[in-house]
Amino acid sequence: MKITKGNILDDVLNEMNSDEFLNEYWPNHFLHNKGSIERFFSVPGIENISSLENILKIYKNPVMVVGDAIIEETGGILNKFLVPPEEAMSWYEKGAALEFDFTDIFIPELRESISKLKSLLGLPEGTMAKAVLYAAKESAGFSAHFDAYCNFIFQLKGKKKWKLAENFNTINPLQHYELIEAPHLPDPLKSYWNGEFPDENLSNGTELILDAGSFLFLPRGCWHSTSSSEETIALNFTFGQPAWLDLILIELRNRLIQKDEWRELVNIDLLDENERKKVEEKLKSMINNLPNDFKGISVGDILARKKDDLDVYQSTQLVVRQLMSIKDGF
Amino acid sequence: MKITKGNILDDVLNEMNSDEFLNEYWPNHFLHNKGSIERFFSVPGIENISSLENILKIYKNPVMVVGDAIIEETGGILNKFLVPPEEAMSWYEKGAALEFDFTDIFIPELRESISKLKSLLGLPEGTMAKAVLYAAKESAGFSAHFDAYCNFIFQLKGKKKWKLAENFNTINPLQHYELIEAPHLPDPLKSYWNGEFPDENLSNGTELILDAGSFLFLPRGCWHSTSSSEETIALNFTFGQPAWLDLILIELRNRLIQKDEWRELVNIDLLDENERKKVEEKLKSMINNLPNDFKGISVGDILARKKDDLDVYQSTQLVVRQLMSIKDGF
Numbered sequence: 001m002k003i004t005k006g007n008i009l010d011d012v013l014n015e016m017n018s019d020e021f022l023n024e025y026w027p028n029h030f031l032h033n034k035g036s037i038e039r040f041f042s043v044p045g046i047e048n049i050s051s052l053e054n055i056l057k058i059y060k061n062p063v064m065v066v067g068d069a070i071i072e073e074t075g076g077i078l079n080k081f082l083v084p085p086e087e088a089m090s091w092y093e094k095g096a097a098l099e100f101d102f103t104d105i106f107i108p109e110l111r112e113s114i115s116k117l118k119s120l121l122g123l124p125e126g127t128m129a130k131a132v133l134y135a136a137k138e139s140a141g142f143s144a145h146f147d148a149y150c151n152f153i154f155q156l157k158g159k160k161k162w163k164l165a166e167n168f169n170t171i172n173p174l175q176h177y178e179l180i181e182a183p184h185l186p187d188p189l190k191s192y193w194n195g196e197f198p199d200e201n202l203s204n205g206t207e208l209i210l211d212a213g214s215f216l217f218l219p220r221g222c223w224h225s226t227s228s229s230e231e232t233i234a235l236n237f238t239f240g241q242p243a244w245l246d247l248i249l250i251e252l253r254n255r256l257i258q259k260d261e262w263r264e265l266v267n268i269d270l271l272d273e274n275e276r277k278k279v280e281e282k283l284k285s286m287i288n289n290l291p292n293d294f295k296g297i298s299v300g301d302i303l304a305r306k307k308d309d310l311d312v313y314q315s316t317q318l319v320v321r322q323l324m325s326i327k328d329g330f
Numbered sequence: 331m332k333i334t335k336g337n338i339l340d341d342v343l344n345e346m347n348s349d350e351f352l353n354e355y356w357p358n359h360f361l362h363n364k365g366s367i368e369r370f371f372s373v374p375g376i377e378n379i380s381s382l383e384n385i386l387k388i389y390k391n392p393v394m395v396v397g398d399a400i401i402e403e404t405g406g407i408l409n410k411f412l413v414p415p416e417e418a419m420s421w422y423e424k425g426a427a428l429e430f431d432f433t434d435i436f437i438p439e440l441r442e443s444i445s446k447l448k449s450l451l452g453l454p455e456g457t458m459a460k461a462v463l464y465a466a467k468e469s470a471g472f473s474a475h476f477d478a479y480c481n482f483i484f485q486l487k488g489k490k491k492w493k494l495a496e497n498f499n500t501i502n503p504l505q506h507y508e509l510i511e512a513p514h515l516p517d518p519l520k521s522y523w524n525g526e527f528p529d530e531n532l533s534n535g536t537e538l539i540l541d542a543g544s545f546l547f548l549p550r551g552c553w554h555s556t557s558s559s560e561e562t563i564a565l566n567f568t569f570g571q572p573a574w575l576d577l578i579l580i581e582l583r584n585r586l587i588q589k590d591e592w593r594e595l596v597n598i599d600l601l602d603e604n605e606r607k608k609v610e611e612k613l614k615s616m617i618n619n620l621p622n623d624f625k626g627i628s629v630g631d632i633l634a635r636k637k638d639d640l641d642v643y644q645s646t647q648l649v650v651r652q653l654m655s656i657k658d659g660f
Contacts, residue, residue: 022600027595027597062653062654064653074656078656080653081653081654081656081657082650082653082654082656083657084414087657119599121600122597122598122599122600122601123596123597123599124596124599171590171593172590172593172594172595173593174587174593187584188584188587191584191587191588192587192588192590192593220595241595242595242596243592243593243594243595243596244591244592244593244594244596244613244616245583245586245587245592245593246596247596248586248592248616248617248620249579249582249583249586252579252582253575253579254517254518254521256575256578256579257504257518257521257522257575258521258522260501260502260522261574262573262574262575262578263501263502263503263504263522263573263574263575264502264573264574265357265502265550265571265572265573266453266454266572266573266574266576266577266636267357267452267453268452268633269449269452269453269454270352270451270452271452280629283574283629283632284629286574287578287627287628287629287632290578290621290624290627291620291621291624294620294621294624297617297620298617299610299613299614299617302613302617303598306596312642312643312646313642313646316642316643316646316647317646317650320412320647320650323392323394323410323411323412324392324411324412326404326408326411326412327411327413327417
């Protein structure tokens with residue numbers, strides 16, 4: 001019998017404890033853990049999400065509407081956009097999936113739970129962590145892709161089919177990728193890509209059926225697609241996956257900013273041939289001096305950066321979302 | 331007599347041409363150029379901004395409300411937040427200043443004009459560029475601060491007093507700073523800060539009175555404060571100021587991402603003493619190998635990065651703003 005130890009993973013995992021999860025699954029192997037939905041409600045904040053009507057009352061922020069209904073609306077240009085929350089329901093009725101990004105802004109207990117899970121997972125303090133709620137009426141789903149984040153998914157309502165496949169193309173990707181873009185690869189991703197693309201059905205993968213009470217750990221980089229033909233609600237806890245790269249780059253930046261010449265404006269296009277040559281000479285010597293600038297970096301210097309903001313993209317979105325959450329009416 | 335050459339600066343500058351501006355003012359010295367407001371309307375897009383009522387009709391995005399009225403509303407916690415555009419007018423009446431960030435999303439001609447000015451200034455393609463409109467009814471203003479961006483300001487309505495003072499504390503700052511925070515300095519800024527803070531009135535500075543038809547070039551880093559006691563409207567063209575630092579860091583990142591070990595998750599806090607030591611040893615050797623990883627970077631490699639996104643903070647905000655601009659109703 002499972003003894004509740006009071007940490008979130010122990011509470012949520014059925015017939016498994018957090019040590020087992022941390023040793024055998026985290027951070028690289030997916031886990032689908034089924035059980036009664038009741039256990040989710042031991043996580044402070046989740047009980048606030050009882051229905052779509054309920055979340056629409058709480059969530060005073062623009063809502064992302066996603067899917068075929070949006071592609072139709074925009075004449076094929078976009079598959080998502082943001083609408084005021086009072087319009088979300090009508091898009092839902094038209095068949096769009098609703099994405100409530102940063103739901104935790106409106107449920108402080110949820111924010112607290114995510115923060116606890118973050119430290120339980122041993123993630124750096126500066127790691128991006130948020131809750132995203134998804135709701136769809138019918139035939140919603142996402143085609144095959146992978147994310148640079150990991151997700152802990154609580155299926156709260158309805159049945160959703162998942163297809164998961166190991167990523168043999170890239171280890172620890174730093175960006176999201178949609179299989180539909182294949183064979184095109186953005187440059188950074190191309191530089192660490194291996195082998196052939198999987199087929200769009202991920203037919204070598206694993207099929208999972210999530211229903212109310214299903215808990216899924218989806219590791220970073222894992223190929224996945226979803227589909228459903230009924231009303232579904234799922235809550236995601238999403239965590240950034242800071243790499244050593246992120247820490248070292250903050251350290252390198254903080255060393256270079258101290259040099260006036262590195263802070264100088266990139267202002268070369270208006271220069272005449274002679275001035276341009278001078279700037280290029282100077283740049284050359286700045287580049288040659290990099291090993292000096294970077295001398296003496298210690299492991300401690302890098303580890304100290306774990307507290308820095310490790311995801312400007314997400315923290316910027318959080319700030320905008322927060323500034324929109326002060327007054328009702330969005 | 332001034333001959334219109336058809337570039338934006340020539341059109342806007344009174345009794346001065348763009349060469350003079352580019353040689354003698356850009357990018358470091360402020361310029362206040364007075365004249366008839368009519369010359370502003372030669373800049374495509376500006377004629378669309380005839381009044382506050384008019385901009386409220388065009389701008390379908392959350393509006394930032396700023397100032398004492400907001401400090402009061404939030405019990406001293408915040409001095410700004412975002413409201414739906416239909417609520418902006420009532421905040422304006424209460425005395426809040428309105429900030430229409432990314433106004434250019436809604437006036438494509440303005441977007442085009444900004445883009446032309448960007449290349450006229452010789453700024454890299456990846457430079458953030460946007461229009462921000464400010465409107466206030468009375469007694470609005472900002473206390474002394476400096477920005478990491480430069481601004482071209484078109485005073486469209488009302489009189490505003492500006493105080494400007496040269497920044498002797500930091501050359502080419504990479505971040506915004508409010509004098510009211512003194513003597514506290516955020517770490518990165520502290521590392522290239524010199525000397526004493528100016529007094530809060532910038533009493534060694536220059537006073538300027540902008541009124542309708544005033545054009546002001548405000549360089550990055552220049553200390554400034556504003557005040558006004560009447561209805562004002564001002565349009566800003568804001569440009570990021572990419573530093574060599576930004577380009578080299580993109581290049582360094584793109585080299586490191588190719589190494590699997592640098593993309594590995596920072597997952598050290600759950601390790602036992604032995605495992606931790608191993609990771610630290612590995613990190614040490616990764617750090618020692620940096621000069622190798624960074625070998626052979628050429629000036630051309632750096633210059634090629636001018637096209638990359640040089641401001642994730644602003645480009646993220648742009649994406650969110652754009653996703654909110656597809657449907658009316660914000």
